[in-house]
Amino acid sequence: MGILKYILRRLVTIAVSLVIIVIITYVLMWLAPGDFFNINAFQASAGKVSTLTPDQLQVLIKGFEEKYGLNVPLWKQILNYLWDAVRFKFGPSFSNPNMTIEEQIAMRFPVTFTLSILAMLFAILIGIPLGVIAALRRNTWIDYTSMFISMIGSILPQYLIGVLMVIIFSVYLKWLPTSGWGEPKQMVMPVITVGLGPLAIIARFMRASLLDILNQDYIRTAYAKGGKERTVIIRHALRNALIPIVTIIGPNLAFLLTGTVYIENLFRVPGLGQLFVSAAAQRDYPLLVTSTFILALFVMVINLLVDVIYAFLDPRIKYE
């Protein structure tokens, strides 16, 4: 099967999966107690203890249901949502009636995308050489130092790294602004803080993967045939060692795209993470379904990209 056919088949799977995910999310939220789909809860949030009469409350509920499309049966709400999702029109959210969800996403996605890509680039550009050096100089001080540096990234929690960086670079040294987004200076600390986690993972995987490859028979054969060390490592070992790294980068990137909430808050970066987390906290269901939808879409599309990239890295992989 050709790669185009393979991609097409995967795209169909993605579409079907997304529909199932939306249905499950919708039904789960509808079942969950204390939600907005439930009129009791709406009354509670509308101030049941206020002096409104039931009929006055009914006027409010009717208006609310109409605006958010809750005045039709659940199956129809789900169908309406899917039709909206296809056109990327998600309507207003409960917690922010001022803007549509697509507007909010359009405003925040470029920020999170830039932050995630820069953080991933930082992780790759530092992590891969660190892993390679550690593997090639195994059990020397260089190996220990490289792994120690990468360990810091995985041991220390992001929020601690973020706060420490602000104290050192903003409060004491006054080199960088504490927060904000847009100017290169403002991006340095959020990118490093977010990138340190994947950096550590990439470096350690790179080291292990390369060590594994270096012990393979075909590497020994390459050396035996008189290949120079540099040529053997770059042409034979590195390319194969990169395959597991691509597997890690994919999901990690999807995670970064949606999971940088704490860092966004800490550094006042107006990204998606903040939006999605507040959706859960505020029981903002239209936004919550949409964030699940977007997250699932990211993960599936990135996984597809990863699988396609495999083919270029390893010609033995065939698409079936």
Place this chain on the structure above:
Amino acid sequence: MRKGYLLMFVLVSLLLLSGVINGQKEVVVSLPYWDTAGLTPYYWQAQHILAQGTIFEGLYGYAPDPKGLGGVKVVPVIAQSVTVSKDYKTWTFKLRKDKKWSNGDPVTAKDFEWSFRYYSSPKIPDLPAWAGPLQFFENFWAVKSGALPETELGVKALDDYTLQIKLSQPRYDMKEWLCVAQGVPIHRKTVEADPANWWKPGKIVVNGPYIPVSFTPGKELVLVKNKNYVGEVGNVDKIILKFGGLGLQAFQAGELDAAMINSVGELKYVKANPELAKLLKEDVMDCFWQGYQWSRGFDPLSDNKKLRQALAMAIDREKLCNEVLGGRALPLAKYWPSGNPIGDKLKDIPFDVATAKKLLAEAGFPDGKGLKTLVFYITGGGDPVVEFVVDQWKKNLGVNCIIENIESGLYWNSYVWANYTPDAKAGFTTIGAPMNNLEIGALFKNSDHTVWFYDYPVSVRKRIYELYQELDAWLRKDGGLTEADWKPLIEKRNTLYANFQKILQTEPEKLWKEELTRPPVWYEQFDELYEKWKSAKTNAEKTSYWRSAGRVLTDQELFQTGYFGANKTRHEAYRWRLRAVNRPFDEAIKIVPYGLQIMQDQYFMVPLYLAKAQWVQNPKLEGLMLYKFSWGPGFFNFKYLNMKD
């Protein structure tokens, strides 16, 4: 040579324009802020925190007053004078003639008339009407539901500078209500030109002292001085409101002019740093007490008043504030702190272990024996205050209480604010009792939950819960197509009518009788619906009238169940509440303590402490107003800001 002169000319011009040469340096103030969802003033999210007094102005607004409730007093802003009818239902305002919109248009009574009609119309179906003054306007609910046109709303511009507001019932605190965000006008032409985006920077036309020029949710809002503004305003040209982030560190790095202290750790850090310590400021959030309430379940245990008293008296609030809250709170054993006309009249709940033990024994549980384990419901990562309270009960009384952590949505919607929760065990939830704004009802600071939900025998509690369910069910009931469907309703109407007459004959409080007989009275509503049903043409119409009639009856049954099922004390508390809300604000303050004391003495809601607001502030900055109402602590009403040279 010529080129040199030209260059010099350009440079000098640029410098002059930038204000460097004539010494006019732009005054910029950066402050921390709640992340706001948008700037549309009629939504709850914008309330009075930002909209009122900073970017928009209404007839009345807040000015700083350290002695006032909430640290504010209500002052006329666009209103120049007001005439109130004897029945407090018609309010006629004369407006100032010098107020302008940021594009130079004059602010007139017609702007208010149009804006209030717009907010009330079905065009804004999700208006949080319970949070603003419009709910009291004549015909508001009919207009909102689409039954009457917007022109029937009780607001009229008698001329360009005279505005008349008619209310559906007397409201004595209208000035205070007009201070919240639904009380401000918006600019008609801009809104009509782009109804979805008019509020965005670049488009928005405001009548307040500052104009939003950039807004990035999650990051910041930038405001610049409105040059067309007429009124009191400080010397600040630009205000940058930053959302989130490490406030204290940003303050230290010189990026903020004030920062709130958010934890005991931060407070200790500030106090240990000689430079920061000098800039530390503190105030008490006296509009907001924190405490606990009994769970609204059906377990009869909470009916035992002596048990309630014993538990309330066994908590060392001083220790709680000093040791657990690290000096970031003041002990509070009544609903308002001393130092204001309400708090000064209230009695404290004493910390008295000996009396508490005695009461516990009298309640039937000497040294806690025989008392089952109580449950304290919390949400989130843990609650040291609750842990302390539970520990105090164990140590001082031998009472066992376990802490159960519940997911937040369920916790708030089903345990804290719900009317009753059938599966709630005998126990507690934490509660904050705030004022949202200076309205008379809010002076009771949630204590009136006692009136709405507590102090009924279990059987009555269960019935009230059922009736709430029935009320909701009527929205979706099928039927109402035949006379036979009406028969049980008519029978019920007659029974309820007879009971209603009994209440009217025996209820001693004139105000309560007035409230109950304010037209349209429930049975008049029911009879009208029945008549309409008879001439209805479609089945859908018929069902709709029948459902509405069912709701009217269920609502009345709900009231009567509560009325007959409650004890004398609860009735008395409600009567005091009525007396308070039927007085102008200043007089109501004198009445409130009587009702409040009765509710406090029931020990269903027990205050523990008042939070303190602590912050560091640039010593050159003046006029920072602390927001003490329910969304606080934070800063608001930025027009008073002034930066000294």
